[in-house]
Amino acid sequence: MNTLLLVEQGLNGLQLGVMLFLMAAGLTLVFGIMDMINLAHGSFYMIGAYLTATFAPLLDSFVLGVLVALPLAALVGMAVEMVALRTLYRREHLDQVLATFGLILFFNELVRIVWGPQAIFLSPPAWLGGTVEIIPGVPYPAFRLAIIGVGLAVACFLYLLITRTRTGMLIRAGASNREMLGALGVDVKRLYTLVFGLGAALAALAGAMAGPILAVQVGMGESVLILTFVVIVIGGLGSVRGALVGALLVGMVDTMARALLPTLLRAVMPPSQADGMGASLASMTIYILMAAVLAWKPRGLFPAHA
Amino acid sequence: MIEGDDQQKPDIAKQLADRMVERDDVDVVTGIIWSNLALALMPSLERAEVFFLSPNAGPSQLAGKQCNPFFFGVAYQNDGQHEAMGQHMQSQGIKRAYLMAPNYPAGKDALTGVKRFFKGEVAGEVYTAVGQLDYAAELAQLRAAAPDGVYIFYPGGMGINFVKQFEQAGLKGKVPLFGPGFSFSEDSLPAIGDAALGVMNTAQWSGDIDNPQNRKFVQGFEAAYDRLPSVYAAQAYDTALLLDSAVRKTGGKLEDKDALRAALKAAEFKSIRGDFKFNANHFPIQDYYLREVVKDDKGRLTNVIRGTVFEDHADPYAAECRM
Numbered sequence: 163m164n165t166l167l168l169v170e171q172g173l174n175g176l177q178l179g180v181m182l183f184l185m186a187a188g189l190t191l192v193f194g195i196m197d198m199i200n201l202a203h204g205s206f207y208m209i210g211a212y213l214t215a216t217f218a219p220l221l222d223s224f225v226l227g228v229l230v231a232l233p234l235a236a237l238v239g240m241a242v243e244m245v246a247l248r249t250l251y252r253r254e255h256l257d258q259v260l261a262t263f264g265l266i267l268f269f270n271e272l273v274r275i276v277w278g279p280q281a282i283f284l285s286p287p288a289w290l291g292g293t294v295e296i297i298p299g300v301p302y303p304a305f306r307l308a309i310i311g312v313g314l315a316v317a318c319f320l321y322l323l324i325t326r327t328r329t330g331m332l333i334r335a336g337a338s339n340r341e342m343l344g345a346l347g348v349d350v351k352r353l354y355t356l357v358f359g360l361g362a363a364l365a366a367l368a369g370a371m372a373g374p375i376l377a378v379q380v381g382m383g384e385s386v387l388i389l390t391f392v393v394i395v396i397g398g399l400g401s402v403r404g405a406l407v408g409a410l411l412v413g414m415v416d417t418m419a420r421a422l423l424p425t426l427l428r429a430v431m432p433p434s435q436a437d438g439m440g441a442s443l444a445s446m447t448i449y450i451l452m453a454a455v456l457a458w459k460p461r462g463l464f465p466a467h468a
Numbered sequence: 469m470i471e472g473d474d475q476q477k478p479d480i481a482k483q484l485a486d487r488m489v490e491r492d493d494v495d496v497v498t499g500i501i502w503s504n505l506a507l508a509l510m511p512s513l514e515r516a517e518v519f520f521l522s523p524n525a526g527p528s529q530l531a532g533k534q535c536n537p538f539f540f541g542v543a544y545q546n547d548g549q550h551e552a553m554g555q556h557m558q559s560q561g562i563k564r565a566y567l568m569a570p571n572y573p574a575g576k577d578a579l580t581g582v583k584r585f586f587k588g589e590v591a592g593e594v595y596t597a598v599g600q601l602d603y604a605a606e607l608a609q610l611r612a613a614a615p616d617g618v619y620i621f622y623p624g625g626m627g628i629n630f631v632k633q634f635e636q637a638g639l640k641g642k643v644p645l646f647g648p649g650f651s652f653s654e655d656s657l658p659a660i661g662d663a664a665l666g667v668m669n670t671a672q673w674s675g676d677i678d679n680p681q682n683r684k685f686v687q688g689f690e691a692a693y694d695r696l697p698s699v700y701a702a703q704a705y706d707t708a709l710l711l712d713s714a715v716r717k718t719g720g721k722l723e724d725k726d727a728l729r730a731a732l733k734a735a736e737f738k739s740i741r742g743d744f745k746f747n748a749n750h751f752p753i754q755d756y757y758l759r760e761v762v763k764d765d766k767g768r769l770t771n772v773i774r775g776t777v778f779e780d781h782a783d784p785y786a787a788e789c790r791m
Contacts, residue, residue, distance in 0.1 A: 167612050174604035281628055281659035286636070293638040303636040306604065375636065376601050377628035377659050385599055420605040424594070434593060441571040441595035 166299050171421045172414070173296075177306045179413025180313025184368035185390040186397065186405035187320055188361025194337045194400025194466045196251055196354055199258045202242070202265035203365055203390070204383025209269065210235045210366025211373040211382060212277055215284040224287040228370045232363045239362020240355050247358070248351075270380050281379035309371050316364070317406055324402060333357060337400060337466055389416075392448055396455045398462030407463055412448050419447035470494060476501075478508035485509040489516040495722040496521060498707055501700070503527040503546060503574060506539075514538050517725050519732065523707040524700060526751060528577060532785030535749045540732055542710055543703040544672055545751045545783035546574065549648035550581030550621065552670035552756035552777040557586050557617055557646060564591040566615040566643075568606065570626060571595035578621035578648070584784070591615040596626075603630050607637045617644045620651065627651040628659045635663035644668070649771070652761055653698035657769035664761045664769060672754050673702040673741040674773045681709075682740040696770050706739050713737035743780065749789035753782045 189203045213234055218227025246265065250258050285291070286305040293301035324330035332353055335343045344350045369383070376382065389412065397408025424440030431439070455463065470492050472484035481500060488494045489512060497513060498521040500506045506525035513520050519538050526541040526548075557565060565588055569575030579593060591613050594606055610618060622630050627647070634640060640663065649671025657664055675686050675696060685705050689697040697705075714731035715722070722728055733746050744754050756778040759771040 164612070167608060170608045171605055174608060177604065178602060280655055281625060283659045283661045285661055291636070293636075301638045303633075303638070305636060372601075375629070375633055377625040377632075379625050379628075379659070382601075382625070385601060417605045420596070421609055437593045438571065438576070438595050441597065445571070445597035 166297070167421075169297065170300050170302065171417055173302055173306070173310070174421075175414035175417035176410065177310050177313075177413070178417055179410035180310055180317070181368055181372065181409075182386075182389055182393050182413055183313055183406050183409035184316060184364050184371070185386060186393040186409050187316075187402050188364035189390055190394045190397070190400055190402060190405045190466075191333070191357055192361045193394070195333060195340075195357055198247065198251060199255050199262065200247070200361075201259060201262040201387065202269065203361070204387035205266055205269035206235055206239055206362040206365035206383070207369035207372070207386060208273060208380070208383040209238055210369030211284070211378045212273060212282070212369075213366070214370040214373050215282050215378045216277075218284060224285075224290075224374070228367070231370055232366055235366030236359040236363040240359040242362075243355050243358040248354075251354075266384065273380050279380065281377040284373035284378050286374040305374060312367070312371060316367070320402055329356075389448070392452050394462075396452055396462055398459075398465035400466030401462070401464040404462055404464035404466075411451070415451050416444075416448050419444040423447075474500060474502075474505055476505070478505050481505040482508050482512060485512050489513065489518050494518060495728075496711060498523055498711070499704075500525050506530070510534075510536055510539060519725075519728065521707050521711060521732075523704040528783075528785050531749050531751050531783050532788035535785075535789035535791050537729060537750075537791055539750055540710070540746070541751045542707045543699075543752070544754070545785065546577060547581035547584070547783060548672065548756060548781065549650065549670045550578045550619075551585050552758075552781070553619060553646050553648065553668075554582035554585035556668070556670060556758055556777050557582075557619065558588065560617075562586070562588055562617045562644075564589045564615045564617075566590075566592045566594070566610055566613055566618040568594045568596065568610075568618065568630075569621040570598045570600070570623075572598050574623075575621060579619075582619055586619075588616075598626075600626060601629055603633050604637075607633060607639065610643070611637065611639060615643060617646055619646045621648060622651055624656070628656055631660045631667070632663050649673075649699055649759060652759075652771065653700060654696040654770055655698040655700065657761065660769075662769075665763070667761045668774070669759050669761070669771070670756050670777055671699050671759055671771070672752070672756055673699050674757055674759050674771050676772050677740065677742055677757075679738070679740070679742060681738045682742075685740045696764075696768060702740055706737075706741065706744070709737040709739065710735060747782050747786045749783075749786045749791065751783050751786065753780050755779050756781055 192198055192200050210231055213231035214227045217230045218224045221227055250261055290305040290308050292304055294304045295301050336353055340350055393408040393412050394405055397404025423444045424437050427436035427440045470488055474481040496519045501524045503525040506522055507527055514536055522541045524543050526543055526545045530539050531545045567579045569578050620630055645667050647669045649669045652664055652667055652669045686697055713736050717731040718727050735746050744752055747753050755776055757773045758775040758777050760774045761769060762772050764770050
């Protein structure tokens with residue numbers, strides 16, 4: 163294992179981390195403010211990818227495609243909030259889990275009806291199609307660098323939004339005491355809808371950025387959703403800062419484990435055994451990480467209502 | 469014709485099979501894609517003496533020790549395409565190969581199939597989590613290992629993701645990529661895009677096999693569905709032809725199980741893949757072709773044959789089958 167390879171894997175970990183952050187930020191905002199567990203968050207990721215894959219070729223530009231897809235996904239999110247989820251806020255978490263799981267099935271079927279069962283192709287913009295040599299000897303896919311840039315930019319934007327704006331103040335107030343916020347004359351209903359739309363748009367952005375790397379297909383949101391939940395459990399429910407730290411931690415640990423474990427095990431056992439076992443251990447590492455973090459801090463690293 | 473959706477779940481497949489056998493009194497079951505599902509419903513079908521014509525799944529268990537008088541694998545034994553590519557890589561003089569598959573039984577079987585015919589050095593044998601989406605870490609390791617060729621067994625979405633990321637990592641053109649035909653079938657090629665161009669893969673069928681029945685199939689499929697047929701479609705079509713031939717041969721008397729079995733085993737139909745006959749274990753003896761991904765005259769990605777790797781290839785498990 164040489165240094166260049168380690169640098170490259172570090173970038174890979176960072177890239178996976180910021181992708182997870184885009185997903186986790188929206189999910190944790192919705193949880194923190196509305197106390198709502200939304201399993202259908204992965205569906206917005208899928209819808210973002212499908213909308214981008216539809217509009218990017220139509221407008222002949224990936225960036226324009228994303229810019230059209232995001233507000234549409236936010237509208238879908240707000241519509242879902244108004245039609246389906248609004249009635250669930252006062253119900254128990256188990257009811258919310260069941261209802262939003264139903265929404266997953268609904269959206270998967272809807273996508274199948276609209277776009278068909280086959281995976282569809284989405285390419286990165288031509289100017290991001292190649293590789294960049296960041297340091298000599300490490301060619302890195304330009305599109306993944308762009309993902310890192312966009313993810314970090316969104317993190318800054320969310321930080322400023324939450325700490326420096328009136329909307330952010332209301333979001334924070336809603337998270338700590340919604341009755342009081344309502345009593346002060348704030349339209350809490352509208353605030354919830356807006357936050358939900360923001361969360362949906364963030365997930366859609368993650369989906370749009372994932373589209374050119376991954377397959378745009380029905381059910382693509384589910385596998386990423388599990389990782390996202392791991393991230394927000396590690397980071398602490400309801401905290402955007404926790405989501406960022408948790409996402410980077412999970413991205414880094416997952417990537418490094420997949421890269422290093424088989425090599426390390428090869429030192430102590432025959433290669434074929436080491437490869438199989440390394441793979442099994444690597445897919446467990448983030449759950450081991452989660453268990454370790456929860457044993458140390460049962461409410462996650464940065465719980466919102468500490 | 470009675471249809472059911474197995475939802476890729478063995479328990480649901482078994483329930484459906486039980487219902488079709490007991491309530492609907494069917495004579496033949498077909499259509500399962502996944503090997504674990506096929507294995508799950510065989511006990512019910514055997515007990516009820518109902519035939520299962522598999523248009524895809526061909527697990528080694530059913531080809532060897534657990535071979536079954538009511539099972540016919542019409543597509544291939546699962547190792548076939550991997551063995552063919554192992555043979556091709558061997559004949560290409562590849563010295564150091566990198567092998568990658570998901571970490572589950574079929575993944576291990578696939579790489580075992582490759583190694584049965586590829587005798588060079590295995591520079592790395594990498595198993596990844598089933599359903600893994602991002603292969604960035606593995607691709608960095610792959611570049612560092614600098615092998616002469618890489619063989620991937622990644623079905624469905626995993627394969628689409630891997631091949632796209634392989635190109636984005638700048639590895640395409642530097643390390644030759646090899647894989648089984650179903651990873652580069654016409655149903656997933658549109659989602660992979662140009663990253664798949666030029667990839668060599670092995671399969672028992674290709675759209676450009678030149679015989680009248682295959683031309684009729686490809687044209688008919690395109691006219692009906694407005695896209696190119698994949699190996700899966702071809703296998704299912706052959707399964708229908710086989711069933712048709714057996715029903716004709718028995719004069720429609722499907723109650724006589726032995727006569728129906730003999731008619732199926734005779735396989736008197738013109739397969740669209742060319743040479744085809746059943747081995748003693750009810751698995752095909754057939755040719756395997758080397759295919760390359762190209763663009764057709766309408767700009768669509770598809771496969772064309774570049775050579776024949778195996779002629780009349782039989783699977784290695786048939787000797788263990790007692791039937």
